[in-house]
Amino acid sequence: MKRVKLSDVAAAAGVSSATVSLVLSENSEGRVSESVEKRVRAQAKKLKYSPNLVARSLRTQKSKTIGLISDTVATTNFAGQMLAGAEETAWKRGWLLIFVDTSADSQNEERAIKALLQRNVEGFIYASMFHRKLDYPLQLKNQPTIFLHCSLNSPATHSSVVPAEYASASLAMDFLIKNGHREIGWIGITNPTVGGRERSRAYIDAMKKLKVKDYKSLMFNTFESYANDGYVGAMKLLQGLRRPTALFCFSDRMAMGAYRAANEVGLRVPQDISIMGFDNQPHIAEALWPPLSTMQLPHYEMGTWAANRLIDELENQDSESILREQKEITCKLVERDSVAPYHPLNR
Amino acid sequence: MKRVKLSDVAAAAGVSSATVSLVLSENSEGRVSESVEKRVRAQAKKLKYSPNLVARSLRTQKSKTIGLISDTVATTNFAGQMLAGAEETAWKRGWLLIFVDTSADSQNEERAIKALLQRNVEGFIYASMFHRKLDYPLQLKNQPTIFLHCSLNSPATHSSVVPAEYASASLAMDFLIKNGHREIGWIGITNPTVGGRERSRAYIDAMKKLKVKDYKSLMFNTFESYANDGYVGAMKLLQGLRRPTALFCFSDRMAMGAYRAANEVGLRVPQDISIMGFDNQPHIAEALWPPLSTMQLPHYEMGTWAANRLIDELENQDSESILREQKEITCKLVERDSVAPYHPLNR
DNA sequence: TTTAACTAGTTAAACGATTAACGAAGGGCA
């Protein structure tokens, strides 16, 4: 069962394959008579012709394909949404996305870029599992590339898209404050990541603005952000002399630990203690009891943005002129049941 | 900065491009002198030649590429491990894997298969998000295909790989029984899936073998398997007249709900009630307190197996002769702290 | 001295499209 090719259609329609190519690529404007065009289309349909993209790609030097290079983004849980967003929009716009996971190994990365280049991919999305700043991957220097969930130490030449950590954490604080809380505890991490730094900065600025004295005694940081770290931090804060009325956790997993601490200490969520998470991690945030109020990381939207921007660049002939942009997307508040208005009686 | 091609290397080495091709494809056995071979290799290296796979693919009708078609497997959380397994092993064996997510839309699926075929992929992995049996996707009929996390209603023509649901659930029951439990409760689903059916069958057979009378009163099924369903089921069982000493949950998420029920009823896990999950869902099973004992679904291994098997078929010239196999992989017990030996005093 | 068999390459066709350049037929006009 051989694949039908251009020349088969041509033979069936009694014309040359050039004519068929012209008709099928909508380039026949004033070059092919209507009757021939109709005949060609009919035969192509009848024979179920579909172009061999490998041959086309060789001839045109285009591939309508983009590559997504990631550390471990695809396999890792919820950040897979970035991949989904990028893949879907590429697909919708008639492009194919090939992703390869380099397991954060730079030698692998080099091989991956090479393998994709060998297949004539026209541009790249470089995705990071966690939000960070990085130096330029050398092999990508001359390639159209969008940085996803990471940004360059020296931008200007390429676009990137990241979550607006500071603005989003500020939104979370606003929400807590709007609910009447002032004695707000912070459970975070010292691990030097953009998220860790910016979210805690937003917390601090909000507390300063509220003029909460000695807010530092309401902060607890561990190195990592696992559930148990959240537990340890929450125990410290909830058993301390100055018990906060609300807890703002760096991550949903830490919030999960905070739930356990609250339960152990005999505090009800949210009646006795409000808890705010961050990430909206699937299968955790909504499965906790009570369901956790948190901030939705814009993984899907970032993926969408990256693919759209890259394809814009690639489809635009004068792509040099296109604007490079360092995009930030704000997280959405997802309000569930773990935050309640502050009430003095509950203290 | 044009890509270096075969003829550039040939010119630099002072030979024809056929010679370069012969040397570089290790086909020069007795056809090229050692000195020329050395010269060619040296120039290739110096010019950083890397073959254009599009051209090669056009010529050889091979692509060293396989396609993975999935419903929503990639984006969905932990089943991404299947993708990771397949991608990594393809990569290790020198193949590229292109995956496309069809969002369980059959029209999309058709387009996806076509798009991949147009790019000369040599074979397919068809992956399902949840374990099920399905009918043959028509477009794949004549393509080398492995079915991953699903099986055909009429196999024989193609291989497939799925978790050994019955055997694995039996293992879980053995573990509970070895810990002295006899009054074991079941929290499951009525939603007709292979997993739901087989795991509960394993439970029932184990209870029969134990000769536990009227075990049906220890079973509770809901339609879905969310945390809240597990909560509802566990409340029913734990507050009933016949309180089990251990709970076997269809999924980790249900187990999460069971934890909440136990806590609410004032039962400690595992001292007062042992809880066994299923899935080993990342960020849940190990983050629960106490960490959940559960069965590790072999997602990664299944992905590995599928890719290896497919590539075996493709690399084997006489692939017709290759054995079709309906493979089942057993889950591994991951023992954490939610199951304790039964002790009469705890009742 | 033929003929055969190696050795060490080269030539050229092919893979399946795209597209610049060409050409034949017909019409219009001076």
Add this chain to the structure above:
DNA sequence: TGCCCTTCGTTAATCGTTTAACTAGTTAAA
């Protein structure tokens, strides 16, 4: 009639490889 335009297609080169078939020179055997 001669010349120029259109109109409607065709020819043939090209993308970068692979590989069957060929060549030329040397050696060995009959």
